[in-house]
Amino acid sequence: MLDAAPHHDVSGLVLDFMQMEEFARDPFVVAEADGIRIRDTDGREYIDGLAGVFTVSLGHGNRAIVDAMTAQLQRLAFAPPLHGTNPAAIELARALLDFAPPGFGAVKLLSGGSEATEAAMKMARQYHQQTGHSRKYKVIAKYGAYHGGTMGALSAGGGWERKSVFEPLLGGFLHVHPPDCYHCPYGKRYEDDCGITCAEILDRTIAAEDPETVAAVIMEPISISSAGFVVPPREFFERLRETCDRYNVLLIFDEIITGFGRLGTNFGADYYGVVPDLLCCGKGMSSGYAPLAAVLIQDHVNRAFLGRAEERVEFHHGHTYGGNPVACAAGLAAVRQMVELGLVEHARQMGERMRERLVAMQASYPMIGTVQGAGLLQGLVFAADRQTRAAFPTEIKPGKRVERAARERGLIFRCGNDFVALSPPLVATRADVDEMCDILDASLAEVQEGLPG
Ligand SMILES: Cc1ncc(COP(=O)(O)O)c(C=O)c1O
Missing domain, CATH: 3.90.1150.10 (Aspartate Aminotransferase, domain 1)
Structure with missing residues (x-):
């Protein structure tokens, strides 16, 4: 039931990208939710046509996820992330690898999309260090992209609206114009045989930068941000994969939105038939029931991180809540249901x-x-x-x-x-x-x- 005295004083909060003075005049405070519907503290009901924020794929109030999390909480709420792991994390990693496109051999579990994109870009740099290409460090992304709010992810992001007040950001990040067929930045029309100029420009950008300095390209399969709604053509990703292979540049897909069935395929990689070297996912991974994200790592990349302790080739990255057992139990229940249903x-x-x-x-x-x-x-x-x-x-x-x-x-x-x-x-x-x-x-x-x- 709704709280009899709804709490509307939001003055102690800072919400995401929100002018709080304006928000405080008519705050939207969600009290409860069920299935595809949410209710605010005034009892108004809405259809959640945004699934939270591209997260709540299995709907609100999903019993199986709640039960799995409750059982996990009662068994073990926290496990050591530095010197151990837990059964839920192990099982989730296995389920993710089964759900993923071919070739992925390992999973880095994290707690949010920004952590995933940050980790993927760091992993790309360390990978090149350990495979004889220590000068590769640059990351190429596209204008208009959003890869998260932390400094590295923001540096990769391509929308000035969320960036410019924090500049200067990190060095080593370059941007190309988006493969947006409806508003082609090169003034072409896809149906008039555009030659996939966007892919050609990206190829030339890597060549012009010196390929021996470029570590990775990061892209969302389909991107949706305040900058626009961009759906690249299949050939763009086919050419991009070929370009990355030719220049020994890792291809990172940011599938924080497009992962876990959102496009009617398991991942955007499946939608386009193009497999990246690193795949970042989050949001729908736990269906929004717990902070959970991951980087899926292709086998050939993962192998560069295996060795004897003295070699220090392990991935030098981690977070306290990565692989948290309760979050993993939520993710496992969500992915299982996704498959079973x-x-x-x-x-x-x-x-x-x-x-x-x-x-x-x-x-x-x-x-x-x-x-x-x-x-x-x-x-x-x-x-x-x-x-x-x-x-x-x-x-x-x-x-x-x-x-x-x-x-x-x-x-x-x-x-x-x-x-x-x-x-x-x-x-x-x-x-x-x-x-x-x-x-x-x-x-x-x-x-x-x-x-x-
Ligand atoms: C495509 C994409 N990447 C990364 C992120 C960052 O994820 P998070 O907000 O969980 O850190 C988002 C968040 O909206 C996103 O849409």
Whole structure:
């Protein structure tokens, strides 16, 4: 039941990327949740079309995960991370390797996405040190990417909005323009045989930097951040894999959002049919029930870290809560259910339904430029002119308007200035998908009506 006296004084908190003065006027305080629905402390109910934040794949109030965590808490809440491990961590690592694309041989367990991307980039540097290429240290990422809030992850990130107040950041990070077919940074059209210029430029960037100084490329298979919703073409990743192999550069996939069935495949790597050397995952890994993340490590990389103690080739990295038994029990229960319930295939099918509905909306509302995404991570990119794909003037912010209109109707989802995206729990049924799409449709109608012209 809801608290009889809801607590609204948020003045003691600093929330993520949030202007607290504004937030405090009408704070959104979530009290309880069940399935795909959440309720705030005023008793208002919302459909969680964002799965927490791309996390709660198995829905809120999942009994099996709660039971597994409770049992683990009663048995062992904490195990030594420096001089030991625990059965839940061992079992989880095995389950992850079974769930992962081919070739992965080891797992580094961590507690959050930023820890995972940081660890992967450090691992890439140490790997090259130990395989005779000690000058390789640079990391190439893309503009608009978000890889986390810690200094290394932020340095790899490519959105100035979250970076510039902390500059100067770390050296050794370079950025290329994103492989965004809808807003191609090179002015090309994919359907007009663009030559995958984005992949060519990345190749040339490595060559121009001196490949012997480049350690890794880090990319999200599909990226969604305040900077936009970017879905690269398959050929981009095929060419990128080939480029990385040719220059002995490790390919890191940041699958913090795209992992664990979100795209209707186990990982984004499966969606694109391209396997990275290091794969970072988090969020949906524990379905949001505990802070949990990991780096999956290809066998050929892991081997460089095995040797005698005196050689000091072990990975020089760790965190107190990495491999925490309660978090691992949550992850194990989540991954097992995902497999047992056939949730990845379910997400693919529900994604098809969502696509149908979004395409129908595109036919109704001229403000929609394109339908974007895969599986249960799909949305709409807005354009003032479909022909030229020109964005709306910056003050219009159609994405924010649609998001507000939908929230008033009881649906929460992700938006940027020029896009909205649905990313519900993977357990959403066809009726749930339809309900979300009905609300989105009504919200679009309202916003389209109010747009100039
Ligand atoms: C693609 C991506 N990478 C990394 C992160 C960082 O994860 P965390 O917030 O768990 O540190 C996020 C978080 O939103 C993300 O979306």
